[in-house]
Amino acid sequence: MITQEQFDNEIRFIISNAIREDVGDGDHSSLACIPENARGRAKLLVKDKGVIGGVNFAKKVFAYVDKSLKIETLIEDGAEVTYGDIVMYVEGPSQSILKAERTVLNAMQRMSAIATKTRMFVNLLKGTKTRILDTRKTTPGIRVLEKWAVNIGGGENHRFALYDMIMLKDNHIDFAGGITKAIEMTKHYLRETERDLKIMVEARNLSEVEEILKSDGIYRILLDNFDYEDTRKAVKLIGDTCLTESSGNINETTVRHYAECGVNYISCGALTHSVHNMDLSLKAVK
Secondary structure (H helix, E strand, O other): OOOHHHHHHHHHHHHHHHHHHHHOOOOHHHHHHOOOOOEEEEEEEEOOOEEOOOHHHHHHHHHHHOOOOEEEEOOOOOOEEOOOOEEEEEEEEHHHHHHHHHHHHHHHHHHHHHHHHHHHHHHHOOOOOOEEEOOOOOOOOOHHHHHHHHHHOOOEOOOOOOOOOEEEOHHHHHHHOOHHHHHHHHHHHHHHHOOOOOEEEEEOOHHHHHHHOOOOOOOEEEEEOOOHHHHHHHHHHHOOOOEEEEEOOOOOOOHHHHHOOOOOEEEOOHHHHOOOOOOEEEEEOO
C-alpha cells in the first residue's frame, strides 16, 4: 500500500491540477460581478440518497483555495444521507467559495457514488469472513480519491498501483513462459533489487492453482473467473498456505455466493468504474 506521504502528495497534486484546469488565469464570471471584499455563506446540499464521501477532501480543497474560508461540518464521511440533508456550510470570501465549488462537487459526487456502491457490497457480505476489494480500474489522475471512497464505504484497497505489489496475471505468466518460471524470475528480481513486495499470482483453473502451490512465498492466489464449484475446490486445495481472492463475474447477485465458497477477498472493478454520481449542489445562503 502507499505511504501517508505518498497519499498526501497525490491529494495535493489532484487539487492543484483540478484548480489549474478549472480556473486557468481567473474565474472571470466571479471577478466580473462580485466585489473582491464580498463575503458569503453557502451550504452543500444533498439531492439524492446514499453514503456521503469526500467531506474531508472538500475541506482540503477549500483550504487550498483560501485558508480564510471557514467550514461547519454537519455530516461526516461514511454517513448515510438522503434528499435535503445539508453536509456542510462554508463561509468567507464569495469569490473563493465559487472558485472551489466545481472541484468540490465533482469530487464529492463521484466519491459518494463509490462509497454508496461499496457499502452495498459490504452489506451483502455481512456474516461471511470475506472482504470486498477495489481494483486498478480507476479514473486516470484521481485514483487516490476513488480508493479513498472505497475505504469510506467500508471496503478495502487492493494494491494502489504497479509499484506496491507484485501481481503476476495471465499476460505476465504467458510472456514469461509459464507460472513456475514467472514466480522464480520474480523472486530473483526481488532479491537482486532488495525490494520487499508481496507476490500475488492469478490462476485460470485448478491445474494452475496446483502449480502455484508448488512455489513457496506466495501471498495470495487470485481465482480468476472460476465458477462456484471450482472456487470451493480451490479454497480447499489452498487451505492455509496463502490467502485467496475471487475476481471476475462479480456483481450484487454473485458476490455472496463467492463469499460462501470461503475466499478471503473478492475484488470488483465495478466499485470504481461503474457508478452513477450522487446529486449534490452548493447553494448560497441568503
